[in-house]
Amino acid sequence: MDGRQIQKDFPILDQQVHEEDLVYLDSAATSQKPRSVIEAMDRYYQEINANVHRGVHTLGESATQAYEEARRKVASFIGAASEKEIIFTRGTTTGLNHLARGLEAHLSPGDEILISVMEHHxxxxxxxxLCQRTGARLVYVYLKEGRLDLDDLRAKLSPATKIVSLAHVSNVLGVINPIQEIARWVHEVGAYLVVDGAQSLPHLPVQVQEMDVDFLVFSGHKMLGPTGIGVLYGKETLLQELEPVEFGGEMIDFVFEQESTWTDLPWKLEAGTPPIVEAIGLEAAIDYLEDLGMARLAAHDQELVTYLWQELQKVDGLEIYGPPSAEGRSGLVSFNLTGLHPHDVATALDYEGIAVRAGHHCAQPLLAYLGVPAMLRASLYVYNTKEDCDRLIQALETTKEFFNGTF
Structure with missing residues (x-):
């Protein structure tokens, strides 16, 4: 995969920051958008802008067709059994909040929800x-050598476990969790498995039926699509059981003075005017990813992160967080330079044209567990190259010299 050639598809990357060519290494926070996504959204506004599922006029029918075609595209992309299993949301956070409300009826005092210490907030x-509302207990799985401790997970699964919710890929450590294997263990105790796919859908081939996950959530903006659009996937039988958490237009069947009834899936869980143009942008993003090939993208990802991890090892005074190798790691590396605050380093890197993230990465329990208040994160994607990694390494060396650190 030729990252330099791919960069030409992304208008924003053709610029300088502080008179240096931009190297964007913050795709785990949000990815950049290819021209095809931008143009697809522009076409909607210029040619068929209308609300969906309502008007019988030509524009309304065209908009509805485009919106529902985007749903079918998502269903195919993740290997769902039906487009009814695809609920459009505002993003991963919204999807998880919907589940935490929708699954409330399944919990009683003394039940347990199992998550890991590496989870995003x-x-x-x-x-x-949810635990505070129901009297259930939140149980944490911890780490072993920078990865999810599978022995700890299995030991903590019990008949009291009702929900297990885990990241497929950690947004801080980059580790890829063996979700298919975990799904088997979770179902053995009769619990539901919720998967946060925000960091995996952009980088890995994900097939929900093969993995046998009960619910999967992800965001469009981390996978070349626009902000404001996400997906909640659920097995159809389970989504049928979920009560809506938002009410109003679109999701009703009949409304009487004192009561209402709900329409069918997926619209039952999509109240109000949906993210129409954002869904069209997400479809265009999926088209772009499928043209590249997710298997090829994953191989490119592994090659780059391995190269970056190896080069970072050569920087004196640099500590890398996570497992002690690049194997089984998605396209990001988190690290610190001894004696320097990560925000200072990130600011210095910005002056070199390098965009990285610094902070707690919305994972404060993980950083407390690791004993660090903040860290730097360089995250890679389709438009990055080994030359970008080299620029980061050189900028880190320049930063060390600037601060006159002793390592």
Whole structure:
């Protein structure tokens, strides 16, 4: 995969920052958008802008057709059994909050929800709140050599476990969790498996039926699509059982003065005017990814992260977090330079044209577990190259010299 050639499809990458060619290494926060996505959204506004599922006029029917075609595209992309299993949301966070509300009826005092210490706040706080509302208990799985401790996970699964919610790929450590294997263990105790796919859908081939996950959530903006669009996948039988958490237009069947009835899936769980143009943008993003090939993308990802991990090892005074190798790691590496605050390093890197993330990465329990207040994260994607990695390494060396650090 030729990252330099691919960069030509992304208008934003053709610019300089502080008179340096931009190297964007923050795709785990949000990816850049190819021209085809931008143009697809522009076409909607210029040619068929209308609300969906309502008007019988030509524009309304065209908009509805485009919106539902985007749903079919998503269903095919993740290997869902039906487009009824695809619920459009505002993003991963919204999907997880919907589940934390929708599954409330399945919990009683003394039940347990199992998550890991590496979870993003979006896959942690909603479950905390659910436990506080129901009297259930939040149980954590910890790490072993920078990865999810599978022995700890198996030991903590029990008949009391009702929900297990895990990241497929950690947004801090980059580790890829063996979801298919975990799904088998979870179902043996009769629990539901929720998977946060925000960091895996952009990088890995994901087939929900093969993995046998009960629910999967992800965001469009991390996989070349626009912000404001996400997906909640659920097995149809389970989605049928979920009560809506938002009410109003689109999701009703009949409304009487004192009661209402709900329409069928998927619209039952999509109240109000949906993210129409964003869904069309997501479809265009999936088209782009499928043209590249997800298997090829995953191989490119592994090659780049292995190269970056090896080169970072050569930087004196640099500590890498996560497993002690690049194997089984998605396209990101988190690290710190001894004696320097990560925000200072990130600011210095920006002056070299390098965009990385610094902070707690919405994973404060993980950083507390690791004993660090903040860290740097370089995250790679389809438009990155080994030359980008080299630029980062050189900029880190320049930063060390600037701060006159002793390592």
């Amino acid at each position: 979006s896959n942690l706080v909603p479950w905390q709140q």
